[in-house]
């Protein structure tokens with residue numbers, strides 16, 4: 001195995017601690033985990049193993065391809081995008097994986113396949129996925145073995161009337177679907193209070209260190225830190241420029257380090273002249289354009305930083321989101337395949 005010049009430093013204790021925090025905030029409701037998009041970029045299998053060890057029993061992915069990658073772990077997985085015709089051969093035989101049925105057609109498809117336990121998504125106002133509340137009250141699900149009836153909040157990270165409206169529409173379905181449990185809240189929804197928790201919560205971003213609302217800022221810990229190696233150190237004379245299109249010019253002689261990191265690694269060009277790296281406790285700003293595979297930093301603050309040394313990329317999610325204009329979700333899921341993923 002060749003050691004990659006980029007790695008994600010992943011804090012397993014922080015991940016578990018975040019889940020416990022969210023579970024406590026969920027009150028009497030069980031707390032699951034959204035692990036779609038490869039566990040938001042961290043590696044779904046490792047996330048599932050750690051959280052299952054801590055007591056998490058309900059996992060959520062987007063597709064059957066993602067679910068199949070977790071099947072041997074023996075945990076309960078719900079597939080949020082439901083059930084296509086193409087999924088049936090895998091779906092009917094997968095004992096621990098349930099489709100989250102989203103449309104009348106998906107419900108029919110699952111019935112025709114002799115479907116066992118499933119979950120159902122009902123749309124309470126986001127107008128993305130889900131059957132209509134009226135479909136539930138008029139008997140569409142009769143006879144179906146529904147484990148969890150779900151809905152999803154459109155604006156849980158904001159204080160807007162739509163939250164209460166969606167919650168009330170969802171609560172009105174209690175006892176009408178035959179579902180064993182009801183589930184509404186994502187990470188931000190947990191922060192809205194226990195009136196939103198129902199029987200099961202489904203956090204994603206906050207597990208991984210995202211701060212969807214102020215209430216999370218204290219207890220939620222950072223989980224992901226990209227670390228990359230220095231490829232070259234050079235002195236750039238005053239008046240010389242660095243990088244593509246020469247967007248940065250040295251005002252004085254400057255010590256520059258070139259990092260093995262670029263936009264192909266999810267370190268997008270919006271970090272040009274804005275991001276920073278850290279070594280020995282000192283901050284080193286990104287200078288010039290981020291390239292596909294390379295980024296330059298002003299290394300003046302760390303005189304002994306040399307070729308082959310590792311630096312940490314400043315990746316505190318709320319701050320990095322403000323700086324880059326990307327969402328905390330994008331910051332995580334953009335982290336690509338070139339990183340070694342190292343759990344500590």
Ligand SMILES: *Cc1c(COP(=O)(O)O)cnc(C)c1O
Pocket residue numbers: 034036080152185186187188202203204205206
């Ligand atoms: C992604 C997702 C979640 C998790 O959302 P976060 O905002 O990351 O906590 C929960 N429920 C559904 C339906 C989702 O698609």
